[in-house]
Amino acid sequence: MTQLQENTRSQIEVEAKDLPLYCPMPDMVKWNAHPRVVIPVGNTGEALCPYCGTKYVLKGGPVGHGH
Numbered sequence: 001m002t003q004l005q006e007n008t009r010s011q012i013e014v015e016a017k018d019l020p021l022y023c024p025m026p027d028m029v030k031w032n033a034h035p036r037v038v039i040p041v042g043n044t045g046e047a048l049c050p051y052c053g054t055k056y057v058l059k060g061g062p063v064g065h066g067h
Contacts (some may be wrong), residue, residue, distance in 0.1 A: 011055040014041060016063055021056060023049040 014021055021039045024030065033049035041047045042055045042063040048055050 010053070011057060013057050013059050016042075019063065023052065023054060023056070057062050 008052060018044050022036050022039050023039050024036065025031050031043075034049075037050060039047045039056050041058045045061040046055060046057045
């Protein structure tokens with residue numbers, strides 16, 4: 001994952017090494033924009049933050065499904 005300059009993008013691609021995934025991410029400019037929540041992106045390969053609506057997409061798809 002690359003460093004995020006701001007958290008205004010609506011979709012962010014992450015890698016398995018970024019798991020467990022939290023939003024907001026520590027490298028986001030507004031890292032304290034809302035309460036920190038776990039994003040279960042490993043289950044389906046993508047998930048939305050319930051607070052800001054950012055869509056996280058796991059590069060390679062769901063974890064543990066032969067990808």
